[in-house]
Amino acid sequence: MYYNPVEVIETNDWRVILTKSISKLNINNPLVITSRGNIIRNDLTNIFNKRVLFSDVENNPTFESCQRAIDISENSKYDGVIALGGGSVMDTAKTVMAAIGNGIFSITDLLSDKLNFTNRIPAIFIPTTHGTASEVTMWGTIWNMTEKRKYSIAYPELYPDVSILDGSLTLSLPLELSITTVLDALSHCFEAIWNKNANQKSTDYAIEAIMRQ
Incomplete structure (x- = not known):
């Protein structure tokens, strides 16, 4: 049986589709997870308030970097997650979706407990690389560098609602x-x-x- 609930939209203007998707999903206060380079290249500070941009993302996201993103989301009123970047950005975004969706704001607890989502948060993923396909899956990968071990988080609630594919975003690679x-x-x-x-x-x-x- 084939199942994938993600709405995949191919476009030449990701900004237009993003605006429409935000409206369609009734997102009023998104947390935008991205990289420092993408903030500059895509002029994100003119699209979003600086306070909603989180760019402290490590390659192969660690417990520590994911925890920093989760800390930003705690006690917030974010009602959506937007991930613009490569696999590390999207994996980090999924830990935030899990944290908000369960009211659990510890990366260790999120990865060690069986989660029961009480509040699924809508998400829009916009990939800027070719390889991970994280924008259409429910899986995220997080590294514990102390243990030298890779962890996965995977729940149906972590599928993005919308995946926006714009080839122009890969040209700066x-x-x-x-x-x-x-x-x-x-x-x-x-x-x-x-x-x-x-x-x-x-x-x-x-x-x-x-x-x-």
């Missing part, structure tokens, strides 16, 4: 990073084909994705 993220996406396609849980639908999608690359 350094060539090396652009190549590695494309290869990452390609490897995911092959993994989907030989996965023991593969089905005809997932295989068809994987082959189509390989052909497009």
Whole structure:
């Protein structure tokens, strides 16, 4: 059975679609999780109030960096999450969605407890790299550098509502990073084909994705 609730929108003007999506989801006070570079490149301070921008995101997000994002969301009135960036930004955003959705503001507790969402928060994800597909999944990955261990968080409530795909956002990637993220996406396609849980639908999608690359 194939299931994916994310509305995927391809566009040449992500700002227009973002505005429409915010209105459609009735988001009035979003927390915007992004990177410092994206704030500058995409002029985000002219789109959002500086106070709603969180950019202290580490590559391969750690417990500490996710906790900083969660701390920002605690005792707030954020009613939506917008993630604009690569996989690390989107994974961080999912920990914030989980924190607000459960009223649990400790990354350790979020990853060790079975969560029961009492308040699902709407989310819009806008990827700026090619490889992670975090914008259409419920999974997030967080690293505990003390334990040298990778943790995952995965709940249906962590699917974004909307994924906005605008190829122009990838043009600022350094060539090396652009190549590695494309290869990452390609490897995911092959993994989907030989996965023991593969089905005809997932295989068809994987082959189509390989052909497009």
